[in-house]
Amino acid sequence: xxxxxxxxxxxxxxxxxxxxxxxxxxxxxxxxxxxxxxxxxxxxxxxxxxxxxxxxxxxxxxxxxxxxxxxxxxxxxxxxxxxxxxxxxxxxxxxxxxxxxxxxxxxxxxxxxxxxxxxxxxxxxxxxxxxxxxxxxxxxxxxxxxxxxxxxxxxxxxxxxxxxxxxxxxxxxxxxxxxxxxxxxxxxxxxxxxxxxxxxxxxxxxxxxxxxxxxxxxxxxxxxxxxxxxxxxxxxxxxxxxxxxxxx
Numbered sequence: 314x315x316x317x318x319x320x321x322x323x324x325x326x327x328x329x330x331x332x333x334x335x336x337x338x339x340x341x342x343x344x345x346x347x348x349x350x351x352x353x354x355x356x357x358x359x360x361x362x363x364x365x366x367x368x369x370x371x372x373x374x375x376x377x378x379x380x381x382x383x384x385x386x387x388x389x390x391x392x393x394x395x396x397x398x399x400x401x402x403x404x405x406x407x408x409x410x411x412x413x414x415x416x417x418x419x420x421x422x423x424x425x426x427x428x429x430x431x432x433x434x435x436x437x438x439x440x441x442x443x444x445x446x447x448x449x450x451x452x453x454x455x456x457x458x459x460x461x462x463x464x465x466x467x468x469x470x471x472x473x474x475x476x477x478x479x480x481x482x483x484x485x486x487x488x489x490x491x492x493x494x495x496x497x498x499x500x501x502x503x504x505x506x507x508x509x510x511x512x513x514x515x516x517x518x519x520x521x522x523x524x525x526x527x528x529x530x531x532x533x534x535x536x537x538x539x540x541x542x543x544x545x546x547x548x549x550x551x552x553x554x555x556x557x558x559x560x561x
Contacts, residue, residue, distance in 0.1 A: 321363060329361070331351075338353075339362065389404050398417045399420065426440055430538050432534055439468065450475065465539050
């Protein structure tokens with residue numbers, strides 16, 4: 314956890330305070346979605362937010378998945394569309410790039426993703442640069458914009474999800490307004506309808522075997538764990554979603 318009060322060059326006129334928003338926000342640094350702790354302008358009318366990772370971005374960094382040093386930029390120096398090589402999303406603001414002629418791009422937050430995640434029942438997920446098999450959600454090894462992208466994979470390779478696919482699921486719900494600040498349970502149920510664990514996993518019915526039900530339940534737990542890693546510690550609303558997932 315960083316300092317509780319900082320000054321940042323991207324919003325130098327006011328102090329930024331470390332807060333825990335009760336609703337999703339858009340980071341004014343990388344322009345990505347966030348749920349967890351962030352730095353927010355002390356003047357609420359500004360509506361200025363920064364992910365912790367964006368607020369504390371170092372001038373240069375490294376990552377095991379990149380062979381060279383990565384330099385921070387407020388905005389990509391190149392013209393045209395660029396995509397994060399980790400999550401596949403647009404690069405619209407803060408970014409790290411390598412020194413290659415056609416550099417790789419990474420959101421600050423993507424570079425801070427935990428290398429391993431573990432569910433409460435001990436299932437471990439590992440962050441990998443390449444998929445060992447097709448993503449359970451999209452059924453492909455590449456994202457929709459043809460970037461291979463990073464993924465989280467279980468130790469048995471049974472559960473494999475693009476970071477990009479999980480982000481897309483959340484973004485779709487956010488655009489539809491399902492993540493609202495009043496924690497509306499009906500809206501939460503609507504959001505759950507699009508959190509489909511994958512094409513290869515059939516939703517169980519009342520007559521399904523206990524094995525099929527466990528597979529479905531575990532897949533949904535895996536997705537929610539990845540969501541927490543991508544967007545921050547679960548807020549009240551995300552906690553509601555988790556409870557609904559585990560009880561359905």
